[in-house]
Amino acid sequence: MTHTEPSAGVQAAIDGLAARFGSRLSRAEAVRAQHGAVESWLPQALPDAVLFLQSTEEVAEAVALCHRHGAPVIPFGAGSSIEGQVLAPRGGISFDLSGMDKVLAVNAEDMDCNVQCGVIHQNLNEHLRATGLFFPVDLGAHATLGGMASTRASGTTTVRYGSMRELVLGLTVVMPDGQVIRTGGRARKSAAGYDLTHLFVGAEGTLGIITEVTLRLFGRPEASRSILCAFEDLPSATTCVVAALQSGLGLNRIELADTLQMQAINAHGGVALPERPTLWVELTGSAPAVAHDAALFVELAQGSGALHVEAADNHEAANRLWRLRHNALYATRALRPGIKGISTDVCVPISRLPDCIAEIRAEIDKTDLIAPLIGHAGDGNFHLVLMFDPDDAQETAVARQINARLIAIALAMGGTATGEHGVGLGKMGYMQAEHGAALDVMRQIKRALDPSGIMNPGKIFTL
Structure with missing residues (x-):
């Protein structure tokens, strides 16, 4: 689905943005395609133009201009979203925020940081390496932290640390009229009024544009152990998962793949892992605790009928195991x-x-x-x-x-x-089907905050 002719309002917004931002406003077909035909399985839907922005102030100015002309605004980070969040089925302006990639502050003693929305999560952890801290949400994709907050992302370490819902302390948000607000803060808890932070976390850019994120950080664990277990069938593997969770082990990650996925991983990765339902497990904590928990997990796996148990001997071996897991989607596509x-x-x-x-x-x-x-x-x-x-x-x-x-x-x-x-x-x-009458409450919130309906329109629900 391509959008070729902008409406009068969109054209007026494009003219105004071009006058203000010059060459950072692009209408080139290739640039529009990069922002309207991405990782999603859905049909392409190109914006009328793409605007590259570098600060909260610029985002606010650009949103205010689009608001005056009723032009749709589609926030764009890395384009890794799968369900079409960054597509532009109604045309409009794609706001590319990838250039907003600065780590603004790291408060090591308080174990938090403040970043611009375009920071890639892997790059944040590189920045934090010397502090002994890290940000735990571990996605396979190279996603921006603003996009991760907008989609309430999680990943392999959610079992221990939670998702973006638990790890975002505060936000800077540009509202649909260009007003800038700050929600939350650096305190670990607050009972002061509505929880606006978590209204925007998961809103997918339909209520405003997240431009800065304040995040919880964690100390890097002293020790870790990675284990791979193969089972005869999926019920045996999932039974082991439930038993491990109920045993209170220091599980950092516990990932599952079926036989077909393991066949794809072997073919793509040039390895020879057992082609049976498989668990990848990572345990972290103090060295004695990890040794104890690893031994107990192996007992649980064997009690659940594990056919093969393989523990990584060192950090490099563990990285090799987890690299295979993270490349699983590409292995699947190779089928x-x-x-x-x-x-x-x-x-x-x-x-x-x-x-x-x-x-x-x-x-x-x-x-x-x-x-x-x-x-x-x-x-x-x-x-x-x-x-x-x-x-x-x-x-x-x-x-x-x-x-x-x-x-x-x-x-x-x-x-x-x-x-x-x-x-x-x-x-x-x-x-x-999932929300029932609560979906109407979401619509009421959308109408109250974005009465013109310009913020990422047509996503999550129809008005």
């Missing part, structure tokens, strides 16, 4: 080169994880769909990559049916349609 597929991300209560996986796997087995499973089993969140050719109507229909069926199963088990990818355009159709 059908040139096809992205739908990457699902439901999340259910931990105790229902085995049932949810078993039920959707039975549905997939009735089809010819290639759909490897990998997930953050420690928090009940898992992904199926539904590989289909978008030019094949039958394959497309089957993939969409499986996606819908998975979401229905998760909701019936007290789960959610999206554990970490967010709603965007791709999950909009499932919000009513």
Whole structure:
């Protein structure tokens, strides 16, 4: 879906922005395509123009101008969103915030920092290396911290540290009329009024543009141990996950892959891991605690029927194991080169994880769909990559049916349609079933804060 003719209001906004920002406003087709045809499996939807911004003040000025002309504004960080959050189905101006990439302050004694929204999370940890601190949210993608806050992102370490919901202390936000507000602060708790910080965390740019983020940091653990375990079947692996969580171990990560995913990882990575349902586990803490917990985990795995247990001997070996896990999506795509597929991300209560996986796997087995499973089993969140050719109507229909069926199963088990990818355009159709009347409250908030409807319109829900 391409948008070619801007409305009069959008054209007026483009003219005003070009006069103010000069060459940092681009209408080049290639630049627009970079911002409207990204990682998502959804059809491309290009903005009318792309504006490159460098400060909160510039964002505020540009938003105020767009507000005057009723021009849609689509915040853009790294473009790694999967559910179409950065697409522009109604045209408008894409605000590229990737140049806002400064670490503004690190308060080592208080274990927090303040960053601009365009800082990549891996780069923040490089910046923090000498302090002995780190930021724990660990995504496979090179995502910006502003985008991660906007989608309430998580990752492999959520089981220990939580998601962006738990780790964002405060925000600087440009509102739809250009006003700048600051929410939260550096205190670890507050009972002062509405929790506006967490209103914007997960709002996907529909209520305002996050330009700065204050984050909690953590001390790097003294010791760690990585273990890989292969099982005969998925129920055995998921039973081990539940047992490990209930045992109070110092789990930092516990990741799950099914047999097909392991076959893809072996082929892509040139390795020979067991092609069986597999857990990657990382335990952290003091050296004695890690040694104790690792031994106990191996006992639990063997008690759950583990066929193969492999512990990394050193830091380099552990990194090799985790690199294979982080490259799992690319390994999956290599099964059908040139096809992205739908990457699902439901999340259910931990105790229902085995049932949810078993039920959707039975549905997939009735089809010819290639759909490897990998997930953050420690928090009940898992992904199926539904590989289909978008030019094949039958394959497309089957993939969409499986996606819908998975979401229905998760909701019936007290789960959610999206554990970490967010709603965007791709999950909009499932919000009513998940939220019911609460979705109307979200609409009321949107109308109150953005009466002109210019902030990332058409995402999460329709008005």
